[in-house]
Amino acid sequence: MNRINIMIAKAITDERLKKGMTLKELSKKAGIPPTTLDRVVHGRRDINVSQLYQIATALGTTINDIADKAELYLTEDALENIDEKN
Known part of the structure; x- marks a missing residue:
């Protein structure tokens, strides 16, 4: 799987949980089939x-916010990998 x-996915899930939404609710609100959203x-x-x-939009946020959060997770992941190697 691609790290990005x-x-x-982690950023979307975090935002969804923060909003108290199920995958089914997000699927319906976003207009994306449940199987696609699950993947x-x-x-x-x-x-x-x-x-x-x-x-x-369904989560009441922006693409930029999701991308920023994903970038933060990538940075944290990279730092953890550096720490593990040292």
Whole structure:
């Protein structure tokens, strides 16, 4: 699995849980089939910009906020890997 997909998925999941939404609720509100959304949030499927926009809008946030959070997770992951090697 692509690390970026995993971190985007983590950012989406964190935002969804913060809003108290189930995957089914997010799927319906975003207009994305449940199976597609499930694959996205488990990092098993690439997400396109249109889908990311739909998800962000359904969560009441922006693509930028999700991308920023994913970038933070990537940085934290990279730092943990450096610490483990030392």
